[in-house]
Amino acid sequence: MSVEGASADVPLVRHAAPPAPRREVIPPHPQHAIRALTHDFPSEICGWGAHPEYEIHLITKTHGSFIVGDHVGTFSPGQVSIMGPNLPHDWVSDLPEGQVAVDRDAVVQFTDEWIRQCMALIPELEELDTVLQASSRGLVFSGATAWRAAEVILEVTRTRGAEQMAAFFRLLGILARSPAEEHEVVAGEWLGRPTDANSLNAVEAGLSYIFENLTGDIRLSTAAHLAYMSEPTFSKYFKSATGMTFSNMVKKLRIAHARRLLDTTEHAIAQVAALSGYHNMANFNRQFLAEVGITPTAYRRLESSQKPPPEVFSLGLRAPVEP
Incomplete structure (x- = not known):
């Protein structure tokens, strides 16, 4: 399985999570409550x-x-x-x-x-x-x-x-x-949290791979290989740990990056697409519209106060908390 990507003249270099599965252990201090x-x-x-x-x-x-x-x-x-x-x-x-x-x-x-x-x-x-x-x-x-x-x-x-x-x-x-x-x-009412080493390993390997190759070609087979898993096994653990498929995670991270480029640079829409891993403009416009609700061109024309909030990237239901 290949997730659409494109090489760009200026590669995006992302720092990613360390490759080993991690459950952070915070040792208590006898003289500190927090x-x-x-x-x-x-x-x-x-x-x-x-x-x-x-x-x-x-x-x-x-x-x-x-x-x-x-x-x-x-x-x-x-x-x-x-x-x-x-x-x-x-x-x-x-x-x-x-x-x-x-x-x-x-x-x-x-x-x-x-x-x-x-x-x-x-x-x-x-x-x-x-x-x-x-x-x-x-x-x-x-x-x-x-x-x-x-x-x-x-x-x-x-x-x-x-x-x-x-x-x-x-x-x-x-x-x-x-x-x-x-x-x-921000998160949905989702119970698939990574509590085992296999889930953590799948997410660590998958996210590191995505962040390091966001502007290029991303393949499920490569992510599975990096996690030392078969593709079906990797897909199962990745979704159980993140609540979404590997391809959906790639899409959401790429559109999030495209949105930042539209907000912070004067790059042409085609260049934003390439720098976000899309070499097909029709596909980029379609994916951006599905995630953000408007096209990249319409998004850039909006004032900051008019732009859809970042929460559009969430899969889950959101409900405001009453103070």
Whole structure:
């Protein structure tokens, strides 16, 4: 099986997740209730993975694609999100080969058991329950909520002790009180999360291969070979772990990249198509229309405020969370 692609004069170089299957293990610290840090991209802790802790995440620099459960979208500096326990996720930046984005991410992680104990002791924290429940499908924030939360996330990573905990609970309060129009649930109600080594291996190998060859020819047979699996076995595990077929993942990531090129460059539509892995303009227009709802030409003519939001890339149903 071949997924349509094209070689381009200027190849897109993508940093991808490490090839080994990964379930991130976050060791508890006896003197810290939460974990707060910044990290670079690429780094050894980046990649498709899941962990039992909640994760509040801030992108401080670069643009790229993110994958949460069965959702594929785009990100830019200032994106704020919260991922619930065991929800697989990954953020991949568009960077020239060899370049490192220092402190690309600011991350705050905490366990469900600990936050529930806090809520049991402090009744005022019950307002957090709705946002914690909704985070099981991933929440991405926008508007005033996002920029207010971004400032406090950085404060949490830079402080310690009582000052840090005060900032942490202020952050949760900002997220919990977010207006309905300033947050979106992104992933579908999908239970196929990668909990076994075969699923993780299929996704790691498949995503790495897609990101490294986004502008070229992509074949299911090659992805399966890289995962040391037969094509039917690879397809089964990839879909069970991501909620979509391998070819759908390729299409969504290519259209996400095309959309960024239309937003950030003056390239002709034909060049955008080629740089996104399409050598057939009719097919590119058809796929873009199916994903975004309008043609590439019509999309470029729109003002930023008129353009369809990134959530159009989600396969799953989305429902706003009532504050």
